[in-house]
Amino acid sequence: MHNLTQTWQAELAHAITEVQELCQILALDPQVISQLIDPDSPFPLRAPRSFVARMEKGNIQDPLLQQILPLNQELLESSGFCKDPLQEKAANPVPGLLHKYHGRVLLIAAKGCAIHCRYCFRRHFPYEENTPGIAGWQPTLDYITADSSINEVILSGGDPLILKDHYLSHLINQLAEIPHVQTLRIHTRVPIVLPSRITLELIELLTTSRLQPVVVVHSNHPNEIDEPVKKSLLALHHAGVTLLNQFVLLKDINNDAEVLISLCQKLFKAGVLPYYLHLLDPVQGAQHFAVTAEQGQDLIRHMHARLPGYLVPKLVCEIPSANGKTLIS
Numbered sequence: 001m002h003n004l005t006q007t008w009q010a011e012l013a014h015a016i017t018e019v020q021e022l023c024q025i026l027a028l029d030p031q032v033i034s035q036l037i038d039p040d041s042p043f044p045l046r047a048p049r050s051f052v053a054r055m056e057k058g059n060i061q062d063p064l065l066q067q068i069l070p071l072n073q074e075l076l077e078s079s080g081f082c083k084d085p086l087q088e089k090a091a092n093p094v095p096g097l098l099h100k101y102h103g104r105v106l107l108i109a110a111k112g113c114a115i116h117c118r119y120c121f122r123r124h125f126p127y128e129e130n131t132p133g134i135a136g137w138q139p140t141l142d143y144i145t146a147d148s149s150i151n152e153v154i155l156s157g158g159d160p161l162i163l164k165d166h167y168l169s170h171l172i173n174q175l176a177e178i179p180h181v182q183t184l185r186i187h188t189r190v191p192i193v194l195p196s197r198i199t200l201e202l203i204e205l206l207t208t209s210r211l212q213p214v215v216v217v218h219s220n221h222p223n224e225i226d227e228p229v230k231k232s233l234l235a236l237h238h239a240g241v242t243l244l245n246q247f248v249l250l251k252d253i254n255n256d257a258e259v260l261i262s263l264c265q266k267l268f269k270a271g272v273l274p275y276y277l278h279l280l281d282p283v284q285g286a287q288h289f290a291v292t293a294e295q296g297q298d299l300i301r302h303m304h305a306r307l308p309g310y311l312v313p314k315l316v317c318e319i320p321s322a323n324g325k326t327l328i329s
């Protein structure tokens, strides 16, 4: 846990965005790498330094590195993979808000992320049309106020924890004024990739409103959980935040029972329970990460045989017309 707000903002601003520098830090041959990457990717390289520091030097197959390298394989088109696989535009009644499931709305609270994950299903999302400034939230707040069936608001993005405290606090206070909203949920990869963001001020902001706080983090591999990450997660846990993890099943990164078991055990030690294990959404550019539903089921069986039930995630996929995530039993 850190008290210095400046630390995380500087780390966010000084993320690694140049492939050359990445090669230097990781002792990788820039000539080999330059043949594999797409230098003009519209979703360019981005990773915080503390995340890159968790990668193994000289290993191009490193599971953390593979999540951020903009490979030229992404340019291959593949049938069934498209730019808006979840057809989210259809569930976008006011800018910045998605209302697909009963009782819950999802706000696109931030347009950027601390890291660019290659498999991201929102990599082609029109963020520019969907992230209002602080005064621009009124239509969203009006929409939520008018529908008393909405009891949970999910801040997503992009990553809402790249927003500054004063912006977040303003938004949370406005939501807390809507009587039927009970739960504030934050979907974020920041505690994993930029643990210095979990300051005392942020924890206070999340735990002192009327709303019950839930933070759903996103970690895919046990190597992502180092000591600073564990400390930050435990700080949230001890402050009373319910912590869950969702992960994406990714070929050659975590489609391995031992890797998934180790991740669930490490998360539990940090106060986090596994929530959803997602099959990859068929987003254009991510086809090389796809794992079949059958392999997913097989991995879940292996996890069941080794872990207590509460450490086994639910295997799910997203079907655009469904009224919730679809369980793969």
Ligand SMILES: *Cc1c(COP(=O)(O)O)cnc(C)c1O
Binding pocket: 098, 099, 100, 101, 104, 105, 106, 154, 324, 325
């Ligand atoms: C995933 C998602 C939710 C949350 O679903 P849970 O099953 O409650 O985790 C809500 N809204 C949208 C649009 C989603 O994609």
Ligand code: SF4
Binding pocket: 112, 113, 114, 115, 116, 117, 120, 121, 122, 123, 157, 158, 159, 189, 218
């Ligand atoms: S942090 Fe989340 S939203 Fe951002 S690129 Fe990664 S998976 Fe996508």
